[in-house]
Structures are given as structure tokens and as C-alpha cells.
Amino acid sequence: MSEDVMFKGSRYGLQLVFSDTAEFSSIEKQLKNKLESAFNFFCKGTVIRVAADRLTREQTAKLAALLEHYGLALKPVDTLAEQAADLKKAESAACEEIPGLHETTVIEKTVRGGEEVICNGSVIIHGNVNPSASIIAGGNIDVRGTCRGIVHAGAFGDNEAFIIANHMMAMQVRIAELIARAPDHMEKSEQVERAIVRNGQIVIEPAERNEGERE
């Protein structure tokens, strides 16, 4: 089955993106499957934006009820108006407060292939992030193990966000709107490394954890 429904991070927050051509019933069903599958680990209270201008009021209400059932909140938004605002480069409008952005979630296990962790704030993982697992966070990501999956920090546009891992071997490192992929052949790094944005590029450099962060 093709995917008509996706969760995407934008600078305004997490957004439910659906294909324009899809039937509403199919969107509803796929969203339910996605939430039900538990492949996705959503932190409670995560706010999901939905393009309400492309749905009827009843449809929006249905999605809101569905998301609420899984502990998520729906925020109706007018994507057309946003696009217009983007065109005007109204940067100040982007400084909208995203709820939970400053909270940190701690995950006490290895995130395995196919699993997805999505958080508004920062994430600490006491375990590995395995190949084809993905972590999407509004804030920073700290992997206290080997990171081989896809990690996206500052998913809402914060390019001050960073990713730190005991062994940084991520398939892809994404910070805000930037993407860096791993070299085709990679050696295991033996020291803690940090990925940050410098001069508009993602760089990975040796790092030490702060006292307070140490286990």
C-alpha cells in the first residue's frame, strides 16, 4: 500500500502531511494504522498540525478524536496562509512557541530497525539506535550508545540543535533543514562525537559530555 499519510517536522512543529489525491476514508485508515502499529513512539501530548483548510470541519473533528485517543493533540492550521506568509519571508511569524519544546524524553532501550521516536523536545537514548530506526526531535538528541539510524535534531528549524553519540555511525544526520549522509564505508568511531551546524553545514567533531549529562 502506498503511503498517503506522513508525519513531518517543519519549522512550525510536527505536521500531518497527506496526499491531496487520497480519499478521506483512506487517510483516516492509514493514520489509524500508523498510530496503532506502535512503530512510532510519540511522546504524550505531542501537538500535531493538520492542514484544516483542505478538510471539512467534520473530517478535522474525526482526525482530532483519533489523535486524542492516542494522547496526541490536533492543531488545525491554514497551510495556504502559511505558504503565503513564507513567500513574504515573514520570519517573525515563525517564532511561534511549540509546546513541549524544552522537555526532554528519556528512552531506556535500544531503538530497533523500523521504529520511530518522535518528540517535540530533546531525547536521550540509553541504548543504540539501530540501522533504519529514526529519531525526530525538536531539540537535541543524545545517544548513549551506537547511533546507526537516522537522527533529526531541531526538526522544527532550530539549527542550534545538536546530536551527540558515543559512537556516531548514523546513516543520515539531519539538523533543522540540513542533511548529511554517512560515507559509504565507515569505521566505528571510538570516541564521543557531536554533530552541529557550522557555516551552513553539518560537521561532526569529537566531543565531551558535560558533567551534568554524564551517567
Place this chain on the structure above:
Amino acid sequence: MSEIIVITSGKGGVGKTTTTANLGVGLAMRGKKVVLIDTDTGLRNLDLLLGLENRIMYDLIDVTEGRVPYKKALVRHKKHDSLYLLPTSQVKDKMALQPEQLVTLCEELRADFDYILIDCPAGIEQGFKTAIAAADCAIVVTMPEISAVRDADKIIGELGRADKENIKLVVNRIRPQMVRSGDMLDMDDIDEILSIECIGQVPDDELVVTSTNRGEPVISNKESLAGKAYSNIVGRICGENIPFLEFSEEGFFVKLKRVFGW
């Protein structure tokens, strides 16, 4: 107390059914009462590996749909008196069996058997979900190959979500020479990704193929290194502390030592 073990892998062709058949025979050789349940409805193979195809009268679906009591569907192994097979239907498909039905059946079987081994179909769909529903613990079979290891990782995640916490690993079809030359993943590489307890390392062995075709699991062949490896797994399931096999040359063994810290 009887134990229900599901043998699963995610990827096909890594040796789930071969492992099930061998562990079944091995446990029976130790005098345990064992039943093997094939849940690969529509693509059943376990009966072939045990050489019991022509003795099947009823199947798992007949039992779960209430047409016959399970005792009528059990096929006793020709050599090992305490080993039984509960074959599945070759006609129906995976939708014919619901998880609850298998759970109920396994609870009934617990009274009569020491070990209930469930041979799981490949994939992560309905058939897999049904097969793992009743299990107390799981054995994940993988191969030293990147796709098999990735799929095993996914399966371990799935088992975790189904609250199956007791998961053991069997690495099948190891080719020591290729591992030594660096052309095949070694135990270190596999352990780094999967990080679960390994209870078996089985070498690739031509005798497995010939014994499969004859319907006599390789574990009863004293000449076979794979048979020996399977019989060690059986020992470990029974709680014995058995060192891993040495595959002829130093290099590999030293590596194994490093992985398991002895």
C-alpha cells in the same frame, strides 16, 4: 513446567524450520515430551523435514475449528516416541488461524508436553503475530548476512512490542572460512546490532541439505558439525552450560571467546 518456544526470523530461508525440526528431535532424544506446531499454513514444510508427510490425517486448522480433538491430529515421529508433530493445512491460508485459537490450544497442550515448539512463518504479518501469541519465549534465527541481521533486528523489536522479553539468538549457516577472510559478518558484528543472548552458532553444512531431503534431521547424524551444534543448543535450552563449538581453526574461536568473555 512446560515451555512454549516460538522459532522465528523475519527473513525467509535462514533455517527456522530446520532449526525447529532439529531442536524437536534433540529434545526428544533427551527423553523430553515434545510437540512441534507448524504455523506456516499454506506453505507447510516441517512434516517433510521430519519425514512424516504421508502420515498426516488431520491438521491444525481442523483442530482449531473444532472438527477433531488435537490428539487425533498429532503425528507421532517414527523413531522418537516422545516427539509429535501438529501439521498445518496446506490448503488454507494464514487467515484461517487466529491468535486466540492458538493460545487456547497451547494451554491445552501444556498439560501433556514438556516443550511446545512453534515454527513461525516468514514475514511480520498476521501469520507471525499468530505464531508468537502463545509463546513464553522466542528463538530468533539469523544468518551472518546483512539482510538477515536487519530483519532479525526488526523481529526483536516486534517481539518486544508483543511483550515477549525472553528472546534468544541462533546464528545459522556460518561459513568459518568466509568469516576468517572477512567476507562474512562475524559474531562481533552481529552482537553489536542485535545485542541479545546467543544460544547457538551453527555452521553451514552440506549434510543439512541431504538430511533435509531424506526427512531425517541432521542432529541424529554424529558425523555432522551442524548436528553437533544443534545438539549443543538443545543442551543450553535444558539449562546446561556448554561452550560454543570450535570451527577447526584458531581465528574464529578466538573471536568467539572475545564475544562471550571466556
